[in-house]
Amino acid sequence: MPRGNNGHKESQLMSSRTEWLVFDFGGVLTVPIQQAATELCVDIGLTAEEISQALTAVQMSGQSPLNLLERGEISESEFLKTILGNLPENAASYFDGQTFAEAWFRFLKPDPFTLNLVHHCSKQGIRLALFTNNVKEWRPYWTQLVDTDDFEVIIDSSLEGMRKPERRIFERLRQSVGKNFQELLLIDDSTRNCEAARALGMEVVLWKSDQASHDALHSVLKSRYGLDIDFNVKERQ
Numbered sequence: 001m002p003r004g005n006n007g008h009k010e011s012q013l014m015s016s017r018t019e020w021l022v023f024d025f026g027g028v029l030t031v032p033i034q035q036a037a038t039e040l041c042v043d044i045g046l047t048a049e050e051i052s053q054a055l056t057a058v059q060m061s062g063q064s065p066l067n068l069l070e071r072g073e074i075s076e077s078e079f080l081k082t083i084l085g086n087l088p089e090n091a092a093s094y095f096d097g098q099t100f101a102e103a104w105f106r107f108l109k110p111d112p113f114t115l116n117l118v119h120h121c122s123k124q125g126i127r128l129a130l131f132t133n134n135v136k137e138w139r140p141y142w143t144q145l146v147d148t149d150d151f152e153v154i155i156d157s158s159l160e161g162m163r164k165p166e167r168r169i170f171e172r173l174r175q176s177v178g179k180n181f182q183e184l185l186l187i188d189d190s191t192r193n194c195e196a197a198r199a200l201g202m203e204v205v206l207w208k209s210d211q212a213s214h215d216a217l218h219s220v221l222k223s224r225y226g227l228d229i230d231f232n233v234k235e236r237q
Contacts, residue, residue: 019183025132027189028207029114036107044094054086072158076137105141122150129153133163165196
């Protein structure tokens with residue numbers, strides 16, 4: 001989903017700088033997915049293993065229901081109904097009167113560090129894309145956590161009918177930004193997604209919300225864009 005350039009953006013970079021930074025959403029612009037999932041499981045009264053087993057046990061058309069959900073091929077309510085059939089009764093009662101999205105986004109909180117970084121890069125004129133495996137019903141929630149105006153291009157799997165790490169969604173990204181893969185840097189918390197991107201020629205930073213991730217991204221921003229960002233800043237300037 002290409003978006004127009006913001007009028008306030010005036011690049012301070014050399015015109016030869018054509019690379020794009022491509023950010024994942026969950027686990028990069030938010031707290032780690034595993035952290036949020038663990039907190040949700042505790043709130044429900046389940047273990048992470050029980051949730052994992054339920055997802056593994058259920059196959060729809062030979063595929064994980066999560067994959068179908070992220071491609072927009074089934075609704076959130078269909079997904080929830082499917083996995084609840086393989087979970088203890090307390091899980092079903094937990095979702096009485098609330099959607100999965102309402103529960104999930106109580107725990108999937110924004111990461112102030114990466115959101116500040118994105119906003120800073122946007123103000124400097126660096127071209128940004130958001131590249132997310134997501135869910136149609138979740139869009140009103142996650143767009144409240146991110147300033148979508150910071151991104152010129154947004155690729156949402158649930159609207160595209162394809163998901164990472166499938167090659168075709170990487171091709172959609174390439175077409176949307178109008179650049180070669182070698183000119184794109186992906187910041188993603190999934191090893192599989194990073195491996196797929198690297199195989200296509202993209203530069204990657206496997207994001208783990210740790211010092212090594214910060215150092216890797218800091219190095220790229222400084223060497224490629226001349227930006228020496230204070231990674232200790234937690235609030236937008």
